Amino acid sequence: MDTLEQPNLTRYASLLPDTGEPGFGVYVHWPFCAAKCPYCDFNSHVRHQPVDQERFTAAFLKEMAAMRRLSGPKTVTSVFLGGGTPSLMNPSTVSAILDGIAKEWHMPDGIEITMEANPSSVEAERFRGYRAAGVNRVSLGVQALNDRDLKFLGRLHDVEDALKAIKLARDIFPRMSFDLIYARPKQTVEEWERELKEAISYAVDHLSLYQLTIEEGTPFFGLHKMGKLVVPDDDQSAALYEATQEITAAEGMPAYEVSNHARPGAESRHNLTYWRYGDYAGIGPGAHGRLTRGPTKLATATERKPEAWLELVERDGHGVLEQEQLGYDEQADELLLMGLRLTEGVDLARWQQLSGRDPDPKREEFLLEHGFIERIGNSRLRCTPSGMLILDSVVADLAC
Structure with a gap:
């Protein structure tokens, strides 16, 4: 495959630099997908009727107001629209959500605003609408660069769709990333090295590279338990991991976290907030948050089922089902758990x-x-x- 043209790196200067501080992030969860992947245990749901985006938008705004009351005044350092498949949202929905965040908290120009997108749901007009709304970083769920494995992983796109999405994202957004899953059945180190080098050749500034894990409650879990799905053993997985580190480092995209690689300065600001144990407001079905309140940190979790969450928010102003006050010892353990994932x-x-x-x-x-x-x-x-x-x-x- 032809290598795509290199991006204009001067565009990166428009985003504020990383200060090294944990920061304060806002995470918004869009829970809907066009299809459920067989390896996925995320809070994602398929709906065969159109989602009432106006109604969900109103609920997001209500829950934001509730989170603002919990967090107090804050300066937002990053926003992440995750899912699910946020690229199924209308650009007007994204615009309303970002306007709502700016209303509740201080949101300076130049902060990182990321949206997850699947290649199968990418359209140039929609991407331009997201960019106009304020999104300046996109994270594509590519997952593999061959059609056989894309089919195995239950993805709705093929490699041609993926390359089209990568090019569009690079043309429209200042920054982009994409995900790949490795340690797939029968995958050799040599095959993965070729695929990884191909991915880097597309001139992305960030890659998220995850080993395939078998999660309970997924279709893959049942197949694995019956012996119909065999993943690489520990030695092979370690060899694949070591090859990942060697190639990305040699190509100028070293790991800054266990599964994340970036060119210097292109690290995900929002994810650094998690790993540096900063505060973040979690909004939407199944979202989690951490908000410092005096000597404790408040851990929040919302209702996972989208329609149940929607009804709770409309009734109570929020969908939070769990609130736990984390003391110093619990915060210290979480700080260690998150921080040791980082190269820093x-x-x-x-x-x-x-x-x-x-x-x-x-x-x-x-x-x-x-x-x-x-x-x-x-x-x-x-x-x-x-x-x-x-x-x-x-x-x-x-x-x-």
């Missing part, structure tokens, strides 16, 4: 302030000696590439 690691002073202690010397020494973690000066702690392969175990050890 965890701010030790912040962790010590929350937890009230230093890392256990014996546990830290063990992990250091075995090459799973390393100190960055005296201020930060991070996982090594070897530690990233056993990230959950490293977090558990340090959190004890």
